[in-house]
Amino acid sequence: xxxxxxxxxxxxxxxxxxxxxxxxxxxxxxxxxxxxxxxxxxxxxxxxxxxxxxxxxxxxxxxxxxxxxxxxxxxxxxxxxxxxxxxxxxxxxxxxxxxxxxxxxxxxxxxxxxxxxxxxxxxxxxxxxxxxxxxxxxxxxxxxxxxxxxxxxxxxxxxxxxxxxxxxxxxxxxxxxxxxxxxxxxxxxxxxxxxxxxxxxxxxxxxxxxxxxxxxxxxxxxxxxxxxxxxxxxxxxxxxxxxxxxxxxxxxxxxxxxxxxxxxxxxxxxxxxxxxxxxxxxxxxxxxxxxxxxxxxxxxxxxxxxxxxxxxxxxxxxxx
Amino acid sequence: xxxxxxxxxxxxxxxxxxxxxxxxxxxxxxxxxxxxxxxxxxxxxxxxxxxxxxxxxxxxxxxxxxxxxxxxxxxxxxxxxxxxxxxxxxxxxxxxxxxxxxxxxxxxxxxxxxxxxxxxxxxxxxxxxxxxxxxxxxxxxxxxxxxxxxxxxxxxxxxxxxxxxxxxxxxxxxxxxxxxxxxxxxxxxxxxxxxxxxxxxxxxxxxxxxxxxxxxxxxxxxxxxxxxxxxxxxxxxxxxxxxxxxxxxxxxxxxxxxxxxxxxxxxxxxxxxxxxxxxxxxxxxxxxxxxxxxxxxxxxxxxxxxxxxxxxxxxxxxxxxxxxxxxxxxxxxxxxxxxxxxxxxxxxxxxxxxxx
Ligand code: HEM
Ligand code: FES
Numbered sequence: 054x055x056x057x058x059x060x061x062x063x064x065x066x067x068x069x070x071x072x073x074x075x076x077x078x079x080x081x082x083x084x085x086x087x088x089x090x091x092x093x094x095x096x097x098x099x100x101x102x103x104x105x106x107x108x109x110x111x112x113x114x115x116x117x118x119x120x121x122x123x124x125x126x127x128x129x130x131x132x133x134x135x136x137x138x139x140x141x142x143x144x145x146x147x148x149x150x151x152x153x154x155x156x157x158x159x160x161x162x163x164x165x166x167x168x169x170x171x172x173x174x175x176x177x178x179x180x181x182x183x184x185x186x187x188x189x190x191x192x193x194x195x196x197x198x199x200x201x202x203x204x205x206x207x208x209x210x211x212x213x214x215x216x217x218x219x220x221x222x223x224x225x226x227x228x229x230x231x232x233x234x235x236x237x238x239x240x241x242x243x244x245x246x247x248x249x250x251x252x253x254x255x256x257x258x259x260x261x262x263x264x265x266x267x268x269x270x271x272x273x274x275x276x277x278x279x280x281x282x283x284x285x286x287x288x289x290x291x292x293x294x295x296x297x298x299x300x301x302x303x304x305x306x307x308x309x310x311x312x313x314x315x316x317x318x319x320x321x322x323x324x325x326x327x328x329x330x331x332x333x334x335x336x337x338x339x340x341x342x343x344x345x346x347x348x349x350x351x352x353x354x355x356x357x358x359x360x361x362x363x364x365x366x367x368x369x370x371x372x373x
Numbered sequence: 374x375x376x377x378x379x380x381x382x383x384x385x386x387x388x389x390x391x392x393x394x395x396x397x398x399x400x401x402x403x404x405x406x407x408x409x410x411x412x413x414x415x416x417x418x419x420x421x422x423x424x425x426x427x428x429x430x431x432x433x434x435x436x437x438x439x440x441x442x443x444x445x446x447x448x449x450x451x452x453x454x455x456x457x458x459x460x461x462x463x464x465x466x467x468x469x470x471x472x473x474x475x476x477x478x479x480x481x482x483x484x485x486x487x488x489x490x491x492x493x494x495x496x497x498x499x500x501x502x503x504x505x506x507x508x509x510x511x512x513x514x515x516x517x518x519x520x521x522x523x524x525x526x527x528x529x530x531x532x533x534x535x536x537x538x539x540x541x542x543x544x545x546x547x548x549x550x551x552x553x554x555x556x557x558x559x560x561x562x563x564x565x566x567x568x569x570x571x572x573x574x575x576x577x578x579x580x581x582x583x584x585x586x587x588x589x590x591x592x593x594x595x596x597x598x599x600x601x602x603x604x605x606x607x608x609x610x611x612x613x614x615x616x617x618x619x620x621x622x623x624x625x626x627x628x629x630x631x632x633x634x635x636x637x638x639x640x641x642x643x644x645x646x647x648x649x650x651x652x653x654x655x656x657x658x659x660x661x662x663x664x665x666x667x668x669x670x671x672x673x674x675x676x677x678x679x680x681x682x683x684x685x686x687x688x689x690x691x692x693x694x695x696x697x698x699x700x701x702x703x704x705x706x707x708x709x710x711x712x713x714x715x716x717x718x719x720x721x722x723x724x725x726x727x728x729x
Binding site (some may be wrong): 157164189326327 | 460510534
């Protein structure tokens with residue numbers, strides 16, 4: 054079996070926060086305790102939609118030491134393949150679901166003298182858990198949180214009331230923006246930067262930090278990619294000797310799994326590297342969408358990350 | 374089954390010995406008649422009843438004496454146990470993992486009673502009954518990692534995971550095969566493996582690291598490693614090489630059967646939940662050649678493996694000079710018959726030794 058260990062949970066609370074974001078609470082079906090986790094960890098939620106099973110990663114936002122329940126916040130993505138829409142429209146309190154054991158690809162560097170957190174939109178969620186972890190250990194942190202508008206500012210009230218001195222909020226529609234130059238310039242030695250948000254924001258922060266001479270290992274980021282829909286295509290799996298069709302609304306990984314072939318994965322969001330698969334032959338264009346492969350690997354079309362990447366062209370043969 | 378703990382030594386008069394049960398469950402590390410480094414990792418989810426794979430942390434007849442030996446090593450050299458400041462949380466993770474595992478797996482030997490943060494730990498074999506506050510170091514006599522690893526067989530490396538690498542930032546290392554925590558502390562996976570021959574070229578460490586970085590909570594893994602030790606010494610550290618290195622020259626055809634030991638490490642890997650660190654317990658099992666030879670399959674196979682082992686490996690493992698003498702002894706137990714695949718003794722199915 055691939056992926057992290059699974060846990061059967063029941064949805065015990067659904068709280069809409071605003072027009073786009075809804076919070077879900079999961080408790081173990083058997084009444085026991087959930088595994089503890091570390092701030093920044095995610096869980097992969099399985100969504101059974103007829104005979105399609107979608108699995109999406111969501112950051113855990115609850116207190117890592119609270120083993121009675123996990124909470125996640127899901128932002129509705131109307132353009133996506135329907136995972137988030139399924140969570141918003143189909144999941145009801147009392148439903149049983151399967152989630153994975155926590156996996157952390159966005160861990161705090163516990164050597165840091167100070168943790169500087171930069172969040173954009175729904176990227177706030179891993180920080181909520183990290184803040185709880187750091188508060189317990191009396192860690193030194195500061196959060197800069199950019200949201201589209203007050204109405205869409207999930208958890209702003211909670212953050213600014215509990216930590217008025219450590220949290221700064223910026224609203225795009227009011228023309229407010231993080232002054233990154235002076236923010237990075239004023240940091241004490243031993244500070245680590247953590248950024249989670251849209252792709253553009255991550256690139257902006259990483260680029261600026263690199264320009265200002267921050268060491269690469271002091272800049273941490275996480276961006277989950279939701280697999281994007283695309284044109285259907287055909288793939289030949291060389292080892293299992295199968296030809297499969299990837300539908301418009303499913304990922305290559307999901308299509309491989311649907312064909313009964315066990316393929317490795319963890320994050321299903323192009324970040325962990327676990328699903329890396331060798332390309333035996335590609336006549337056409339691989340649409341690389343992951344954060345894992347190096348640019349030269351992408352250019353050579355010898356590898357593909359089937360959790361997020363797709364293909365357009367004549368023939369694709371994979372070593373799977 | 375209740376374990377009869379031995380009172381024995383791993384130094385001086387070397388009274389260490391294995392019972393018949395211990396010999397049968399010895400982790401013979403060769404699954405075929407030859408050996409080469411490989412990414413030999415599998416899930417650590419139990420194993421055959423009474424095998425060393427069955428429990429998460431195996432406790433055997435040597436438990437009390439091994440812990441006495443560890444205490445002696447630490448009294449002479451406190452640097453065998455080190456933990457960089459950011460690793461304390463991982464130490465608590467490890468303490469919890471071991472206490473929960475042992476109390477569940479050996480309820481007659483260990484008890485853990487938890488009431489919120491108030492914990493009571495009872496270790497019957499060592500006569501310990503301590504109450505403390507979880508996550509409050511001032512309530513334990515040592516830091517959490519040192520406290521629990523003074524009560525658990527095997528060495529422990531606690532690896533911080535960051536920047537797509539593992540860093541040896543904490544450990545309890547008193548039963549090692551000639552490497553030093555004090556030297557390796559703060560190093561990363563490639564740095565501390567630098568002395569190993571051939572494996573880098575074969576790409577083994579790149580693949581092994583990738584596997585380790587992805588080890589998940591609740592899904593531990595394991596592998597076996599091995600070397601040779603003259604006399605049943607637990608502490609074969611570089612720090613004490615002057616004491617044990619010369620003992621290798623005391624081997625003779627007369628004493629080799631009793632003195633030469635195969636040293637096998639059961640290495641396991643667990644993700645730690647709160648710190649996202651990885652713990653790497655290295656459990657050492659020793660078995661004298663004469664005891665190994667009571668299993669016909671192992672006798673045949675050990676001879677073939679040692680005979681065909683590449684010079685680089687025999688040199689790195691430190692027995693190249695004694696290899697001819699070992700082969701003279703071992704060849705008596707190899708009648709040329711085929712051996713079954715796998716590491717298990719297969720006493721019921723493998724033929725007895727044909728006498729020459
Ligand atoms: C994070 C866990 C690990 C730690 C802390 C660790 C540590 C060590 C150390 C300290 C040595 C001795 C090097 C020296 O001569 O100074 C060693 C040797 C070695 N390690 Fe690892 N190791 C780990 C995981 C692995 C894995 C997963 C493999 C998988 C292939 C591996 C393969 C080896 C090999 C082949 C040797 C040489 C052993 C011999 O021939 O006796 N190690 N390791
Ligand atoms: S599953 Fe993590 S990169 Fe594909």
